[in-house]
Each structure stands twice: as structure tokens, then as C-alpha cells.
Amino acid sequence: AQRVTQPEKLLSVFKGAPVELKCNYSYSGSPELFWYVQYSRQRLQLLLRHISRESIKGFTADLNKGETSFHLKKPFAQEEDSAMYYCALSGNFGNEKLTFGTGTRLTIIP
Amino acid sequence: ETGVTQSPTHLIKTRGQQVTLRCSSQSGHNTVSWYQQALGQGPQFIFQYYREEENGRGNFPPRFSGLQFPNYSSELNVNALELDDSALYLCASSPRTGRGYEQYFGPGTRLTVT
Numbered sequence: 001a002q003r004v005t006q007p008e009k010l011l012s013v014f015k016g017a018p019v020e021l022k023c024n025y026s027y028s029g030s031p032e033l034f035w036y037v038q039y040s041r042q043r044l045q046l047l048l049r050h051i052s053r054e055s056i057k058g059f060t061a062d063l064n065k066g067e068t069s070f071h072l073k074k075p076f077a078q079e080e081d082s083a084m085y086y087c088a089l090s091g092n093f094g095n096e097k098l099t100f101g102t103g104t105r106l107t108i109i110p
Numbered sequence: 111e112t113g114v115t116q117s118p119t120h121l122i123k124t125r126g127q128q129v130t131l132r133c134s135s136q137s138g139h140n141t142v143s144w145y146q147q148a149l150g151q152g153p154q155f156i157f158q159y160y161r162e163e164e165n166g167r168g169n170f171p172p173r174f175s176g177l178q179f180p181n182y183s184s185e186l187n188v189n190a191l192e193l194d195d196s197a198l199y200l201c202a203s204s205p206r207t208g209r210g211y212e213q214y215f216g217p218g219t220r221l222t223v224t
Contacts, residue, residue: 004152043114044153044200044215086152096208097143097166100152 002027004089006101013077014109021072021104023061023087032090033063033070034098039083047072047085057081082108112137114203114216122222123191131186131219133201139214141165141207142184144176145200147218153200159184160207188221196223 003026013019025031035047048056050063050070061072070087087101115134123129135142141160145153155168159178173189182203188195198220202213 009150043217046212049212088152096204096211096213097155097158097168098145098153098213099155100145102150102152 002031002089002091002099004087004099004101006085006087006104008104009102010105010107012107012109015079016076019072019074019077019081019106021085021087021106023070023072023101025068025070025087025089027068027089027091029091033061034088034090035059035061035070035072036086036088036100037083038086044086077108079108079110082106114201114214116199116201116216116219118219119217120220120222122224125191125193125223127191128187128189129191129221131188131199131201131221133184133186133203133216135182135184135201135203136214139203139205140182141204141211142178142182143202143204143213144184144186145202146170147198147200148194149197156186158207165207191223193223196221 005024033050037047038044059074084103084105086103088098090096114136117132143158144156147153156170157167158165162178175187178184198218200218201216204211204213
């Protein structure tokens with residue numbers, strides 16, 4: 001069975017400080033990992049995916065297969081980063097079914 | 111380009127009733143997935159429709175059913191509503207099924223069962 005764990009429900013960080021949102025997964029095959037973000041009063045949207053190896057809005061995430069982790073990082077937090085963040089996994093299902101974690105609410109303190 | 115739309119925005123139903131939720135996929139997308147998001151939880155996959163056929167189902171009972179129409183819009187039907195069905199129902203569309211295709215989410219329908 002596949003599972004995504006986000007251990008922190010809430011995370012508060014001062015503006016300008018580094019941010020790390022943790023995500024661990026359980027899957028026997030080769031998963032594809034994603035971070036989705038939901039800003040206040042907006043819909044859920046893709047932030048980044050591991051295969052792209054991009055930096056989006058200053059965020060990066062590296063897939064660590066040994067530790068089965070996909071932590072989201074940003075060196076300097078900005079107030080507009082305050083949002084709900086979900087880590088998600090897609091396996092070899094043939095339909096890109098997404099398995100989500102429970103989410104972390106990130107609050108940036110001015 | 112029009113994004114994913116869902117209707118209604120909110121609705122309240124009584125236990126035992128039936129409900130139909132609607133989703134219009136983004137232009138050019140032929141795949142629609144439905145998710146249930148209970149309070150404080152992440153979205154949970156219900157099922158996916160690809161070219162009018164069910165293409166994968168999550169751990170939901172048969173009273174959750176769906177349809178996809180030739181224009182790729184979709185419906186989610188829930189029979190014999192239970193209190194635990196109260197949740198935000200999200201629809202997501204993608205250009206095709208399978209890995210590599212981003213899912214675009216709608217704003218959701220908030221269902222309350224009393």
C-alpha cells in the first residue's frame with residue numbers, strides 16, 4: 001500500500017528564515033512525488049514535481065529514495081509563502097491516482 | 111482557457127438522500143478524477159474517468175458512482191448518504207491519463223450531511 005506522511009500539521013517560520021516541510025512516503029515501486037499548495041481562498045495547485053528538478057517560487061525538493069523522503073525547502077521565507085502544503089505520490093497505477101498526505105499549514109511571521 | 115469548474119459550491123443533504131455533483135473539465139482535457147477531502151485530511155482518490163470509462167477506483171463503496179459525458183464533463187453520484195460523507199469533493203482534470211500529466215483542480219463542492 002502507498003502512504004504519504006507529513007508529520008507537521010502546523011509550521012510557523014519568521015520571514016527571511018529557512019523553511020523545510022517534511023514528507024515521507026511508503027511505496028514499493030518507483031513513485032512520482034509532488035508538492036501541491038493551496039493559498040487562502042484559492043484552489044489546490046501543483047507547486048513542483050520531482051522529475052522536473054525545478055525551483056518554483058524559490059522552493060526545491062529532492063527525492064531521497066534511501067530515506068523515502070521528499071522534503072520541501074526554501075532558503076528565505078516570504079510572507080506570500082503562507083499556505084497549506086500537501087505532499088502527494090503517484091505510483092504505477094496507469095491513471096496517475098494521487099495519494100496525498102494530511103498537509104502542513106505554513107505560516108510566515110512578519 | 112477556462113479552468114475546471116464545479117457545481118454546486120455548497121449543499122446540505124439529509125442522511126439517506128442521494129446527491130449529484132458536477133464538474134466541467136478544462137478545455138482540451140479528457141480525463142477527470144474525483145477526490146474526497148474530509149476536514150483536516152488530504153484529498154483521497156475516489157475514481158477517475160478517461161474517455162467516458164472508469165479508469166481506476168479508490169477505496170470507496172459502490173454507492174459512490176460516476177459518469178463522464180462526451181464533452182468530458184463528469185458527475186459524481188452518492189447514494190444513501192451517511193454523516194461521514196460530509197466533506198469537500200474535488201474534481202481534477204488532466205490532458206490524458208497516466209503519469210506525466212498534471213492534474214488541474216477545481217474549487218470543490220462542500221457537502222454537508224445532517
